Amino acid sequence: MAAVGVISPGPRIHHCTWLLRAAIQNGSCRNLHVTPGSAAKEYYDVVVLGGGAGGIAMSARMKRKVGSGNVAVIEPSETHYYQPMWTLVGGGAKKLASSARSTASIIPSGVKWIKSEVKGFDPDKNCIRIDDDKEISYKYLIVALGLKLQFEKVKGLPEGFNYPKIGSNYSVKTVEKTWKALHDFKKGNAIFTFPNTPVKCAGAPQKIMYLSEEYLRKTGKRSDANIIFNTSLGVIFGVKKYADALLEIIKQRNIQVNYRHSLIEVRPDRQEAVFENLDKPGETKVFQYEMLHVTPPMGPPDVLVNSPVADAAGWLDVSKDTLQHTKYPNIFGIGDCTNLPTSKTAAAIAAQSAVLDRTITNVMKNKSPTGKYDGYTSCPLVTGYRKVILAEFDYNQQPLETFPIDQGKERRTMYHMKADMMPYLYWYLLLKGYWGGPAPYRKLMHLGLK
Known part of the structure; x- marks a missing residue:
């Protein structure tokens, strides 16, 4: 599967190593193509950062463009999850195992899997750095690093998940805890949160709430339950048509919504959740809970923050129309790690992959990108x-x-x-x-x- 050439042992190794060292010093490493065993650097026509939905989809598309052995995916995880299924896992309708595949099984044939984390960017030299200070060079780079869950920004988390009655559908480590908290519910408040940050799948914090409400009705516990949605937003949903429909459902099912309420602390030993009123900074309110579903704050991956390819907020800086980087024309982005002003979902990634495919095709032909992503x-x-x-x-x-x-x-x-x-x-x-x-x-x- 590797795309790299093999250098036979002997004096030639020392000569090639000297050439590589000189190339690194003058910034021309992008044109060398050697194995890890012969030197500290590898080269691929296309390097994809991230083995999530966007990264795997684009690696398959790029392999068809540049050929087997010329594309590499850098991804540390051995398991790939279909995360949209976790709503149903948390609601007891699906098993977690059904959302999982091994990373090895989904890497396209002919694409090199480099099992490592991305440690840094050097876009001026067309290089990225991975574990052990190893460098990978590229002609084209696709960044698909996803986003970072930031449970630690809520006081009392993530250690609070060691207690019962609290879960989150956003992490493989906590999604089954959601179902246990729902299944074991007796009476009291069932609280669902939405953080004061960008999130992936902005509808998911509500989805588990509606499933929980129906489950409590079917099990005869609804009359003893208060369903509460505490959201940092000022609306239930960003698109009015669907917001109106959801508000009608909320009314019919007697669900309490508190807008502009952001979770700042969990006290799991006392089953208390503390929320700040964003319209009155510093003003807090404590809610007792029998079940708590936490949607964590989220942000860009650490490696992107303060990197030369990120915007001021730490997200990959790309054109909202073409997904091409605003400064480096051979760098592209897809999915949750980008600053595209649309919701971060798998469906968005699918639409973006088609546009990005056309963008890269044109760039490879030295043409201006013509495709335009509409934010779908x-x-x-x-x-x-x-x-x-x-x-x-x-x-x-x-x-x-x-x-x-x-x-x-x-x-x-x-x-x-x-x-x-x-x-x-x-x-x-x-x-x-x-x-x-x-x-x-x-x-x-x-x-x-x-």
């Missing part, structure tokens, strides 16, 4: 064990719906699409570089009018 993203809002509102929208927070029906209504068909069809699309089409979102089907279903 999707959030299947699970409102029950057999109901989903399929929210689809663009950069302008306007609905961009695929089906010629009102997607602002709860539908069982959309639940089955979420639970059964989307995992198949993910594993067998998106990760293999064949799914670029529903845009072509949208045009077909709307007779080319939308």
Whole structure:
């Protein structure tokens, strides 16, 4: 699978090592292509940082462009998860194991897997640094590093997860704790939080709330439960059409919503959660809980923060239209690590992968990128064990719906699409570089009018 040439032992090694050292010093390392055994550097036509949805999808697409052996993926984890399934895992409808595959099994054939963390960027020399101060050089770089969960920004976490009654669908370590807290619920407050930071899948903090409410109804515990959604936002959802539908559901199910409330501390020994009123900084309120679902603060990966490829906030700085870096034309970004002004979802990654494919194709041909990403993203809002509102929208927070029906209504068909069809699309089409979102089907279903 390796793309690197082999140098035979003997005096030639010393000569090549001297040439490599000179190349590093003058910044021309980008054109050398040697094995780890012969020197400290490897070269690939395309290097992909991150083995999540965006990284694997783009590595498959790039391998078809530049050939087997010329693409490398840098990813430290041995297991890859289909994270959209974790809503159903936390709600007891799916098993965690069904969301997992080995990283080795999803790396495209002919793509080199470098099992390491990214430690630093040197874009002026077309190099990145990984573990053991090893350097990898590239002609084109795709950054797909995802984002970082920051439980530690809430006082009392993550150690608080060692106590019962608290979970989070956002981490493989805590998603099953959500289901245990729900299953063991007796009576009291069931609290669901939304942090004062960007998050991936902004609908997920509500999805588990609706599943929990239905579960408590079905098990006869609803009359003894207060369902509370404490959100740092000032609205229930950013797109008015879907917000109106959700507010009606919230009213029907007698759910309490407290806007502009941000979780700042958990006291698990006392089953207390402390929230700050963002409209009155410094003012706090303590809530007792019988169940607490935490959506953690999130931010860019540490390696991006203060790097030469990041914006002031630490996110990868790319064009919102082409996904090409704003300063380095041979660097591109996809997914949660970017500063694209849209929701961070797997559906967004699918649409971005198609645009980025066209962008890189043009750049490789020394042409200006012509593709334009419209900000498409999707959030299947699970409102029950057999109901989903399929929210689809663009950069302008306007609905961009695929089906010629009102997607602002709860539908069982959309639940089955979420639970059964989307995992198949993910594993067998998106990760293999064949799914670029529903845009072509949208045009077909709307007779080319939308």
